[in-house]
Amino acid sequence: MNSKPTTDPVCGMKLGEGAAKDFLLYEGREYYFCSVGCRAEFERHPEDYAERAQSKTE
Numbered sequence: 001m002n003s004k005p006t007t008d009p010v011c012g013m014k015l016g017e018g019a020a021k022d023f024l025l026y027e028g029r030e031y032y033f034c035s036v037g038c039r040a041e042f043e044r045h046p047e048d049y050a051e052r053a054q055s056k057t058e
């Protein structure tokens, strides 16, 4: 398990190493969040956020 920097798919906050407060496994991918609230929001609309996170290639 590596903990490379990632981006919170809900609020767009950049999460450096160790900054993620919560994560979720959705369709085989790990998503990291800055807070429990953002994870809860992801769980409300997982398709929307997962798609957004994967299409972002910048």
Ligand SMILES: [Zn+2]
Binding pocket: 008, 010, 011, 012, 013, 033, 034, 035, 038
């Ligand atoms: Zn967030």
